[in-house]
Amino acid sequence: MPRTEDLPGVEGAGVAPKRIKKLDNRVAQWRATVAARQELTEREVEERDEVLAMMHAEGITQYHYYDEDDEKKLLIIEGTEKVKLKALPKEGEGDGGSDEAPDAD
Numbered sequence: 001m002p003r004t005e006d007l008p009g010v011e012g013a014g015v016a017p018k019r020i021k022k023l024d025n026r027v028a029q030w031r032a033t034v035a036a037r038q039e040l041t042e043r044e045v046e047e048r049d050e051v052l053a054m055m056h057a058e059g060i061t062q063y064h065y066y067d068e069d070d071e072k073k074l075l076i077i078e079g080t081e082k083v084k085l086k087a088l089p090k091e092g093e094g095d096g097g098s099d100e101a102p103d104a105d
Helices: 021-058
Strands: 062-066 072-077 083-087
Touching: 021 072, 021 083
Parallel strands: none
Antiparallel strands: 062 072, 072 083
16 A cells, blocks of 8 residues: 655644654565565465375375475474475485484474
8 A cells, every 4th residue: 555645844743643754664565575484474374284285185194205405394284284305314324213304393
């Protein structure tokens, strides 16, 4: 929504709070960024739920996946019905026999 311009010289006690255009613009930019992030979060949740539904349809709880960095990851459905992507240990690396993969950052 476009901002309306205040009349020049009409400010002060009893009229209107002082407006700082540069600050107003920066706040508007920040709020637009927040709105964009919130929209992305909603889309991320929808896409995660689609992945979860597809894994349920295939009857699997783990799926090996290669990320853009060609690092092998493991997609896991945990008991809380959350999907997590974990990095698999590289060959030759181990953590003492645990079957659980470390969290990907």
